[in-house]
Amino acid sequence: MSKNCLECGEKIIGREDKKFCNDGCRNSFNNKINKDSTNYMRNVNNKLRKNYRILTATNMDNKTKISKTALSAKGFDFEYFTNILKTKSGNTYYFVYEQGYMYLDPDYLMLVRKDL
Secondary structure: OOOEOOOOOOEOOOOOOOOOOOHHHHHHHHHHHHOOOOHHHHHHHHHHHHHHHHHHHHOOOOEEEEEHHHHHHOOOOOOOOOEEEEOOOOOEEEEEOOEEEEEEEOOEEEEEEOOO
16 A cells, blocks of 8 residues: 655655655645744744743843843843743742743842743
8 A cells, every 4th residue: 555745745665654755845744734823923922932032041040130121121022921820929920931030129020940
């Protein structure tokens, strides 16, 4: 029984469980599946990635105090984060994946990293 490539439809030669005729077709197929479906989604994902890079680069010691102005100057957008954690003591942390921050006062933040 012959199988055809899921991307280009060419006949597949090789292992029985093979789905693609070559790496190019496999990459092309997966890129189509994983691409962001709308401009809005792409823009949000880009902002989350940028915020994550800024937090990671700024929070080298896994716990850092920084001014809100300094973080904004690096291009951080406070409207984009992945989740909020409210502690029993009443503190609220905003996270971009495992990198997060908590407001110490209106002008200063504590950057933290969640242990995974």
